[in-house]
């Protein structure tokens with residue numbers, strides 16, 4: 111079978127990969143028919159970051175922790191890319207009881223067992239059962255290459271899913287898979303950054319600093335409006351994204367392209383909830399300084415430099431909370447999918463390029479906010 115393969119920056123191609131089989135009785139096989147591009151994938155796609163990152167780790171400019179997550183040679187091709195997909199279950203192991211062949215499911219970007227200590231805490235992307243299978247690795251995930259296990263990328267014809275009853279979540283009847291194409295990662299990431307914080311501060315004011323996590327920021331703005339925030343201010347330098355944010359009902363504000371400069375002067379208010387989606391250290395500092403007392407900031411990006419400065423005294427003065435870290439998708443999926451099913455939340459507005467599956471090598475590299483690939487599901491009835 112074919113797998114969309116990252117060879118090097120500027121070069122993606124279909125390459126053959128052995129078809130997976132059911133190994134454990136709790137496994138399932140899934141055929142993706144909708145796949146979307148995670149914001150983080152644009153990093154190796156659009157700039158040759160592998161060598162500079164290796165050099166940065168060597169000379170101490172980039173935090174060595176990066177190497178423990180993505181390997182000492184980050185983003186070195188070839189590897190199967192892609193970790194957001196909706197698929198059809200095509201086979202189930204003998205112990206799988208909650209799924210049937212033909213079910214349409216969300217495949218979370220990280221795999222988990224559902225029963226270990228970390229899974230019990232909701233930290234499914236840190237599942238100790240899965241990471242123990244790959245010694246020295248801190249993530250068990252699709253689409254990042256061997257540093258995160260042997261899962262491969264999701265833009266392919268068959269995925270082997272361990273602990274399938276736990277990991278796979280059915281798309282509710284009536285929900286268009288294209289609407290929840292990013293539920294595997296970016297849409298769920300936006301959810302965790304906005305919905306639980308707003309539940310603790312109902313009707314609060316929300317700020318989103320966008321542009322790095324290009325789709326995460328927009329999903330966050332939309333979800334904030336839909337969850338009753340009294341103010342949703344969205345900041346970005348790109349007209350097309352500002353328009354999408356406005357379409358969701360947020361107030362859009364243009365900021366300059368130089369993300370090393372503070373944008374605090376352009377921030378119109380102070381906020382209960384701030385989503386830092388610029389993936390930039392200055393953005394993180396601005397986000398923290400924009401909080402109201404007791405406010406909650408979630409950094410959704412990568413902050414890879416050694417010793418990233420954050421304004422701890424500002425945080426002290428406002429009793430601020432900062433969350434950083436990968437998103438634990440599996441625990442939020444039921445509420446997220448139910449919300450989309452009952453409200454019709456139009457997440458697909460963020461999709462800026464809807465492309466045919468076969469065109470993936472070109473489409474996946476587009477300089478656009480959100481790429482979604484699709485093909486027909488199989489008739490498995």
Ligand SMILES: [Zn+2]
Pocket residue numbers: 148149150151193219295296
């Ligand atoms: Zn991702």
Ligand SMILES: [Zn+2]
Pocket residue numbers: 222223224225226227228229237238239240
């Ligand atoms: Zn676990």
